[in-house]
Amino acid sequence: MIRTSGLTKRFGRVLAVDGVDLDVRAGDRYGFLGPNGSGKTTTVRMILGLVYATRGEIEVMGQPMPKRARDVLPHVGALVEGPAAYPQLSARANLSLLDAAGPSSDAVSRRNRRQRIDTVLEQVGLASVGRRPVGAYSLGMRQRLGLAAALVGRPQLLILDEPTNGLDPQGIREVRDLLGGLNEAGTTIFMSSHLLAEVEQLCTRVGVVDRGRLVAQAELEELRGVTGRSLVRVGDPVRAVTLLDGRVTHRDDDRLVVTGLSVADLTARLVRGGVAVHEAAPERRSLEDVVLALTSHGSDRVDSGRLDPGRLDSGGSRRTGGHRRGRTADPTGPVPEPLDSPRSDASPPTRPPPEHPPMPAPPR
């Protein structure tokens, strides 16, 4: 769906994007991750033909961009760096003007414009918004309108930059459901974000960009695999440590990280030894671990890296995560405290805390 090779953009002396080879396949839910200023938006703009590449090729739906923009872009819906609309006009008038500005086809024609606008306003939850000018909208409403604008042309490919920006947990849930539904109906979704939880919950495939370079591109599951260790919370940790005989690599109160035993063997052994097991799960790398490991090039890297084996090798080897306890070991259960957090003993002032995702949306 989107394929770039050696995509490079230089703004003056700054190399914003450097040899990026993206491969987004039809039907993907692709998450494009990276810290702020890492070249995500520039890449998106190049894909859409807004910014011209210095070097490299871009192919969208099998057609070269920006050469065939006229044929490609009608099938692409985009949200680039926040929504935008004419503030003095209503949502409906904005969508109508935008739609009328572009080419029409059989599926996307003037005749069904009103109906398409009604549909997308319904989809994004702005159905009864009326004639209020967009200037009076809240941030979340504008974001919804931006999504509606991306959807109004019935695109086959959605390119969304921070689609849940400014939305509350309910709104984020709605958007995630909406995008999931569209994807199941055949729309390819390419979304850039730094909200890792968002990507983790929606995407099946991720690309990680850092300082203009694509440092990883793989299936989410592949990146976020099990680490081979197990996590347990037990009633009597002292006894459990004795029972497990040196297999405990880390202990934090009643939480243990155990290596070399499957969860089944581990629980069996503990229960036989008379230790109550409250929780047990295989340890997984979280996407956050992976991304932080791949993209940590901050000035504090030497300090924190000394204490963090997971990040020491991050520069060389791809797809290695940190060895932090996975937050998603049991998505339905309570989120346990991390057992061994490398950053907890690293010097905190030099590195800002990682951007944590907002609280998961409550079930409705």
Place this chain on the structure above:
Amino acid sequence: MIRVEVRKLLRRRRTWVSIFLLCLLPTVVAVFLAISEVGPRPGEGPTFLSAVLGNGALYPVAALGIVLPIFLPIAVAVVAGDAVAGEASTGTLRYLLVRPVGRTRLLVAKLVAVGLFVLLAVFSVAVSAYVVGVALLGTGPVVSSTTVSGTPLTREQLAVRTVLTILYVGWSMLSVAAVSLFLSTVTDSALAAALGGLSVLVGSTVLVALDAAESVRDYLPTRYWLAWVDFFRDPIFWRDIERGVVVQGAYVVILLGMAWANFTTRDITS
């Protein structure tokens, strides 16, 4: 796309407010003239104003003379300067371009919308001035409509020459529009583009009045702006009018070429 731009122009409150303000000034002038019945002496004050006391039908032309030097160019520069830069600063430019709207098409549509605004503004001033002029100053006998050469004008002649004046004044605005539109593709600030257009206008006006700059005077955009007075000579003195049309046309072609070259090759990072 052109239809969309025209719709945007017509739906915008600013369009109508600026046209209203353009019409307001000549109306105020007419009210004072009607009350005091003291016109500027011939040869002083805005062109033609001395003649309208006797005949309100001449007032549209006088009104255009009032708004031409400053107010009309300001309005045009604001609208043209906003054309691309305004879209860029609200962020709608990127959404138009990925809709997709070709960059050349967008520029042409913006130009047409600006042209329409100029026509709308000039016609509104002329029509409102006619109404106000006839109502407040009355229509004198036909013979009192005279050319600046002193020969009488028939009603038909007056109407034709007024329309020619409207078109010429509108055409004169196109160089301001083209400068502002070009600057609008360079910067993302609508204000900067509008002020840039106006400073070219002011600079040109200063140089036209400067004898030392005589060698370039004939190529300056405002050089022939006042040539519309020549429509009211008998016979019509075409030389300066023709030159004015050509000079304006040259500015429009060159600046639009520059705007096109810049806009179609530029990275849109707004």
